[in-house]
Amino acid sequence: MSAFQRYIRFHLKSILVREVVMALLMAMIAFTWGAAKIGRSQFGRSANIENDIYYGIITVVAFVAVIYAFIIPVLEFAPYKNRRNIDLWFSSPLSRNDIFRVGYISGLIQLAASLLISMMTVSAKMIVFNTQGADFNLAMPSVYFGVLLLSTAVVYTINCFLFICANSVVDGVIYLIFFSLIPGNIAKFIMLFREKTTNIRELVNNINEMLTRKYYAHYELPVVFTAKLDIANIDADKRYNEVLNYLDSWLGETYVIVIWSVIWVLAAAASLYFASRVFSRMKSEKLGGPSDLLFGYTILIPAWGYSKILSQSTSILVSPMFTLVVMFIGYVIYRKGVKLKGIDWLMLGIGAVILIVSQVISFATETNTLSQFLR
Amino acid sequence: MITVKDVWHSFDTNVVLEDVNFVAKDANVLGLVGINGSGKSTLLRVLSGVYQIQHGEVLYEDRSPADADVRKDIFLLPDDPYFTNQSTCRNLLDLYKMLYPQFDANTYKEIISYFRLDPNKPIRSFSKGMRRQTFIALAFAVGPKYMLLDEAFDGLDPLARNAFKQRITEMVKEKGSTVIVSSHALKELADFCNEYLLIDRKHVIYSENIIKENAKVFKYQLIFKDGVDSSKFEGIKARSVQIVGIVATVIMEGNEEEVKAKLQALSPDIMERIDVNFEEAFIGERGRFQGGGVVR
Numbered sequence: 042m043s044a045f046q047r048y049i050r051f052h053l054k055s056i057l058v059r060e061v062v063m064a065l066l067m068a069m070i071a072f073t074w075g076a077a078k079i080g081r082s083q084f085g086r087s088a089n090i091e092n093d094i095y096y097g098i099i100t101v102v103a104f105v106a107v108i109y110a111f112i113i114p115v116l117e118f119a120p121y122k123n124r125r126n127i128d129l130w131f132s133s134p135l136s137r138n139d140i141f142r143v144g145y146i147s148g149l150i151q152l153a154a155s156l157l158i159s160m161m162t163v164s165a166k167m168i169v170f171n172t173q174g175a176d177f178n179l180a181m182p183s184v185y186f187g188v189l190l191l192s193t194a195v196v197y198t199i200n201c202f203l204f205i206c207a208n209s210v211v212d213g214v215i216y217l218i219f220f221s222l223i224p225g226n227i228a229k230f231i232m233l234f235r236e237k238t239t240n241i242r243e244l245v246n247n248i249n250e251m252l253t254r255k256y257y258a259h260y261e262l263p264v265v266f267t268a269k270l271d272i273a274n275i276d277a278d279k280r281y282n283e284v285l286n287y288l289d290s291w292l293g294e295t296y297v298i299v300i301w302s303v304i305w306v307l308a309a310a311a312s313l314y315f316a317s318r319v320f321s322r323m324k325s326e327k328l329g330g331p332s333d334l335l336f337g338y339t340i341l342i343p344a345w346g347y348s349k350i351l352s353q354s355t356s357i358l359v360s361p362m363f364t365l366v367v368m369f370i371g372y373v374i375y376r377k378g379v380k381l382k383g384i385d386w387l388m389l390g391i392g393a394v395i396l397i398v399s400q401v402i403s404f405a406t407e408t409n410t411l412s413q414f415l416r
Numbered sequence: 417m418i419t420v421k422d423v424w425h426s427f428d429t430n431v432v433l434e435d436v437n438f439v440a441k442d443a444n445v446l447g448l449v450g451i452n453g454s455g456k457s458t459l460l461r462v463l464s465g466v467y468q469i470q471h472g473e474v475l476y477e478d479r480s481p482a483d484a485d486v487r488k489d490i491f492l493l494p495d496d497p498y499f500t501n502q503s504t505c506r507n508l509l510d511l512y513k514m515l516y517p518q519f520d521a522n523t524y525k526e527i528i529s530y531f532r533l534d535p536n537k538p539i540r541s542f543s544k545g546m547r548r549q550t551f552i553a554l555a556f557a558v559g560p561k562y563m564l565l566d567e568a569f570d571g572l573d574p575l576a577r578n579a580f581k582q583r584i585t586e587m588v589k590e591k592g593s594t595v596i597v598s599s600h601a602l603k604e605l606a607d608f609c610n611e612y613l614l615i616d617r618k619h620v621i622y623s624e625n626i627i628k629e630n631a632k633v634f635k636y637q638l639i640f641k642d643g644v645d646s647s648k649f650e651g652i653k654a655r656s657v658q659i660v661g662i663v664a665t666v667i668m669e670g671n672e673e674e675v676k677a678k679l680q681a682l683s684p685d686i687m688e689r690i691d692v693n694f695e696e697a698f699i700g701e702r703g704r705f706q707g708g709g710v711v712r
Binding site for chain 1: 425427428458461464465466467468484485487488490491492494496497498510511514515516517
């Protein structure tokens, strides 16, 4: 038996309790939530039962699965952010690549096991209700959980990379948060930019519309996918092939989701490659110190800060200024003290310039000064 | 054999090891001596593969510790080893058995019972010495060709220390193992290391058998019945002069006859040569390296 095989067997055994607790928790949530909705339905009207049970699964299980995709990378890789642990693992006959693979694969197994048990619970519930007049197709939960697993696996993989880039658990968690917020900011900014030349009323309408839309951040993939499946289910004849047909039809229509999905799948593939590389080259002596990898605070603070400032350009001045303050706090956390480096001040300075310029443009647009000037 | 060639290691801009070169022969116990922060633990982590080599070369025979397969033969016992809140002696057995296929569970159990450790009790409830005993048991059960021990005797009682040393000596004889052991307890290293490494200010400054064979350091006790004070020794270039009542203890280096003649010139009533202990020789070496002078 190879070192990898020995370690994965040992590791899966040692996290068995955690695995069972997480899987049961998700299954219980799926089951209980669905039951609560059904309890409020008029029993005997099968259509309501079916809709309610899917509603319960989709809104809650997808949400829980996304949370797991954030928690599991932390649980799996946090031990390798501690110097004491590193003395054991990195001096042992396990290669760093094996250690990474075990962490990554066992995380995926936890995710899959949780979703599988939830699927079985929900399927069992459907079988029981089918005996009482409902008409659930058991293919549906299979498709639903399959799609959920693939999309959460994408989120999980990207999160593994982000967490591994950090030199401490706290930094890793901050990376996950920063990264999750950036795509939303960018989407908002793009929308604002597109609508800048229209009048203020239109702009406000667009912002409202935009705020209720999905931003297609990586963590939203599972929710978007499963919500679409829900739509497919409501209208479908509950037969597997037809569900797939519906899947095809909405995929064809909603090309934006397809584009985002491709982007995030590619990002996940790149994340997996770089996570393995970063882990194998990790400088153990830096653990606990500032997380100074390029893809870390160095990129995430300005990326989050600038996109946030730009996406707030029509709001009151306090909000983007608050963003600058958060950026400053981010640098303080990064440098583990208030003694910031020149590059940090430069990034903050650029943020301040962006703030001023965007406020001026915003003011000019709102008062039609810009269009008059351009004319 | 461990060959260390031109190794440098730094933490960002702080250079901890600079141009380290030495060879640790097979069937050898090598003492690693240095003050706090001198780089002992860093050197052991570089040797064990925990820290990737930034510059230079570390070879076990002709293979690098970066190769996971080589690390089967290396065991690092750090000063603060890893265990979880739930860890017991039994759990650690499973963990180390998984990591090191050659792990000998019988040796482990034998040492655990020798130290009278409860295999089912959480390690967190053990005293510092008991924890150390547990990890020593693990080290011997792994039975590595290369054993790297950081602050090995920390927290051990005299009985455990002796048992530990005896085991190391036996292992070195039987398996031809190479053991590198770092400690602040210099006296502890004196009676069982074959060679010593002295780390100071980033450098390994001495890697020969400094104390037992080559060092030309002499220690004399001189008794002056009419009393004595430090002014009597002003013309003498000594490493150390300590005066207690009518007895002066002098440590000097150089040619033995010359040293003897210089001291006899002071006309003591009784003069006797006594052994220089390891600690005195170490302090002397360190003082010389730092340009230190006479300690009075």
